[in-house]
Amino acid sequence: MKEILEKYERKSDNLLAILHELQDSKDEHYLSREDLKAVSKYLNLPLSMVHGVATFYSMYAFKPRGKYIIRVCQSPPCHLMGATTISKELMKILGIKFGETTKDKLFTLEMSSCLGVCGVAPAIMINNKVYGNLTPEKLKSIIEEKRREK
Amino acid sequence: MPKVKIKINDVEYEVEQGLSVLDAAESVGIEIPHFCAHKYLKPAGLCRMCLVEIKGARKLQTSCTTPVKEGMEVYTESDAVVKARKEILELHLANHPLDCPECDQAGDCLLQKYYDKYGLYERRFDIERTHFEKDVILSDNLILDRERCILCQRCVRFSEEILGEKLLAVFERGSRSYIATYNDEKISTLYSGNFAEICPVGAITDRRFRFKIRNWFLIKKESICPLCERGCNIYVETPKDRPYLKNYERLQRISSRDNPEINKSFICDRGRYDLFSLEENRIFKGIYEMEEVGWQKIKKILKEHLFTIETVILSSWMTNEEIDLALSLFKDYLNLKNIYFWGNPAGDEDEILIKKDKNPNSYYLEHKKVKRLNSKSKVDFKGSTLIFGDFFRENEFVMKKIEDESFVILISPYIPSFPEKINLLIPSANFFEKEGSYTNFEGRVQKVERIFENDKVKTEYEILEMIESILRKK
Numbered sequence: 054m055k056e057i058l059e060k061y062e063r064k065s066d067n068l069l070a071i072l073h074e075l076q077d078s079k080d081e082h083y084l085s086r087e088d089l090k091a092v093s094k095y096l097n098l099p100l101s102m103v104h105g106v107a108t109f110y111s112m113y114a115f116k117p118r119g120k121y122i123i124r125v126c127q128s129p130p131c132h133l134m135g136a137t138t139i140s141k142e143l144m145k146i147l148g149i150k151f152g153e154t155t156k157d158k159l160f161t162l163e164m165s166s167c168l169g170v171c172g173v174a175p176a177i178m179i180n181n182k183v184y185g186n187l188t189p190e191k192l193k194s195i196i197e198e199k200r201r202e203k
Numbered sequence: 204m205p206k207v208k209i210k211i212n213d214v215e216y217e218v219e220q221g222l223s224v225l226d227a228a229e230s231v232g233i234e235i236p237h238f239c240a241h242k243y244l245k246p247a248g249l250c251r252m253c254l255v256e257i258k259g260a261r262k263l264q265t266s267c268t269t270p271v272k273e274g275m276e277v278y279t280e281s282d283a284v285v286k287a288r289k290e291i292l293e294l295h296l297a298n299h300p301l302d303c304p305e306c307d308q309a310g311d312c313l314l315q316k317y318y319d320k321y322g323l324y325e326r327r328f329d330i331e332r333t334h335f336e337k338d339v340i341l342s343d344n345l346i347l348d349r350e351r352c353i354l355c356q357r358c359v360r361f362s363e364e365i366l367g368e369k370l371l372a373v374f375e376r377g378s379r380s381y382i383a384t385y386n387d388e389k390i391s392t393l394y395s396g397n398f399a400e401i402c403p404v405g406a407i408t409d410r411r412f413r414f415k416i417r418n419w420f421l422i423k424k425e426s427i428c429p430l431c432e433r434g435c436n437i438y439v440e441t442p443k444d445r446p447y448l449k450n451y452e453r454l455q456r457i458s459s460r461d462n463p464e465i466n467k468s469f470i471c472d473r474g475r476y477d478l479f480s481l482e483e484n485r486i487f488k489g490i491y492e493m494e495e496v497g498w499q500k501i502k503k504i505l506k507e508h509l510f511t512i513e514t515v516i517l518s519s520w521m522t523n524e525e526i527d528l529a530l531s532l533f534k535d536y537l538n539l540k541n542i543y544f545w546g547n548p549a550g551d552e553d554e555i556l557i558k559k560d561k562n563p564n565s566y567y568l569e570h571k572k573v574k575r576l577n578s579k580s581k582v583d584f585k586g587s588t589l590i591f592g593d594f595f596r597e598n599e600f601v602m603k604k605i606e607d608e609s610f611v612i613l614i615s616p617y618i619p620s621f622p623e624k625i626n627l628l629i630p631s632a633n634f635f636e637k638e639g640s641y642t643n644f645e646g647r648v649q650k651v652e653r654i655f656e657n658d659k660v661k662t663e664y665e666i667l668e669m670i671e672s673i674l675r676k677k
Binding site for chain 1: 368369370371372373374375376380383384385386
């Protein structure tokens with residue numbers, strides 16, 4: 054954690070970037086209380102303010118999440134191309150609802166606004182990689198691949 | 204300050220340059236409804252309630268963040284403004300629980316006040332209100348109801364701008380946002396009561412005032428806070444004279460009174476809550492050698508002992524007038540050398556309001572060259588001693604110095620802490636029962652009205668007049 058903090062200048066402008074990097078540095082993809090305290094101390098910002106900023110953005114989480122975060126695009130183009138089917142299929146394969154994490158702490162299912170890849174709708178994003186032109190079969194193989202990778 | 208000419212509702216006014224439209228309108232007596240704007244906080248433009256029409260501007264403008272300009276034409280009650288106000292109020296109330304019957308703020312609430320004038324009266328939302336926690340304990344004195352909150356952030360800005368530390372913040376976003384402290388930690392500050400007072404609605408309320416009495420049954424009487432030498436301006440709130448309010452305590456609440464030069468509109472928690480202790484441990488009967496005596500007897504005993512008095516200890520809780528009269532009697536008329544004063548011992552101080560000296564009138568006594576008693580001062584108490592005010596519990600060194608043979612007369616509103624030393628106790632009025640003026644640490648003289656009547660006791664001034672009549676007759 055110290056190494057990440059020290060990469061940045063002690064300026065409040067860096068708050069969001071630091072929070073992102075801290076969150077991504079962990080397998081559980083979340084910000085703990087200790088993280089927030091350390092950031093507030095490092096940047097000399099009130100703890101309440103750091104927490105207020107972090108809760109404002111939905112990309113930060115405060116509870117442990119899975120290793121792979123699956124974001125399903127909810128925008129109209131994806132919807133028209135079958136995002137509903139994809140969502141239902143995902144819920145079936147993983148056995149969880151949106152906002153939940155699988156018991157093996159591998160997958161977290163989240164909704165997302167437009168991923169900007171409407172050309173390959175319907176699309177999902179797993180961590181930082183986008184998967185497009187999805188069908189239920191394709192989805193199954195992607196998830197299985199990820200399970201094998203662990 | 205340079206002035207600019209502006210037109211408000213087609214009437215021309217001259218107002219100070221640099222003011223916001225909201226403050227400028229207020230300075231000429233025109234009220235623009237607002238929630239988030241506060242006289243002593245920076246404008247935030249959050250609540251949108253203060254929208255006004257400005258000629259030439261494309262849209263309605265928030266008057267709290269718009270500075271006045273020469274030749275500006277403002278309309279505060281035009282059709283567009285009133286329509287916008289109604290709609291904004293409708294949105295503020297979309298999730299408001301409307302639990303006014305059990306809300307302490309009712310009567311003082313800005314939502315109620317503005318809804319009376321700009322209400323829609325018919326709810327157009329058919330969705331359920333969003334729900335939040337209704338009983339978040341913020342500190343020993345404060346409770347937060349997140350459903351009543353309109354997110355004006357006055358509390359957030361107060362802690363940031365006035366206290367200098369951001370104790371509260373808005374968490375989450377949009378319709379889910381709420382006010383909280385990090386990890387629900389309790390607020391610890393000596394100024395916590397101000398959070399309840401600054402809240403324009405009933406979101407943050409005072410736990411010590413909770414469910415005690417309805418707002419509209421209280422009368423606000425002007426006074427100052429005697430608990431330190433700053434002399435903050437306060438309101439003492441007391442129940443109205445109604446038969447059904449007879450059993451209520453006469454002191455219900457202390458709140459701050461605006462004075463831009465002393466305390467702005469804030470007071471510390473000592474003034475707000477500790478002043479209640481002035482009403483405790485009172486004594487209403489004179490006591491002579493452990494027996495109750497009436498005023499006739501007191502006067503007789505005084506006559507016997509007055510001319511043996513050699514030491515006088517004044518109190519720094521006496522008013523300017525009482526000190527003047529006492530000095531003219533004991534210093535100028537009787538030529539006594541041993542005149543001192545005492546008071547609460549010095550305490551902490553900070554840069555916001557709290558001053559070191561914990562008495563209201565030490566400045567005036569020092570100005571009059573009266574010596575302050577402290578544990579190091581070397582005094583010989585000879586003959587009889589006349590002492591004013593005994594509620595300085597930590598000042599026992601004075602009592603210890605007085606020899607047992609000395610005849611001690613104590614003039615005090617409270618039960619003495621060393622009754623065995625006192626020969627005659629004269630009950631006097633407490634701070635709320637006397638009028639006069641006090642001089643604060645910078646030499647500012649402030650008048651205090653008599654707030655409560657009490658026939659059983661006399662003020663120090665009346666007692667001094669009694670002494671004067673005895674002295675001058677001889």
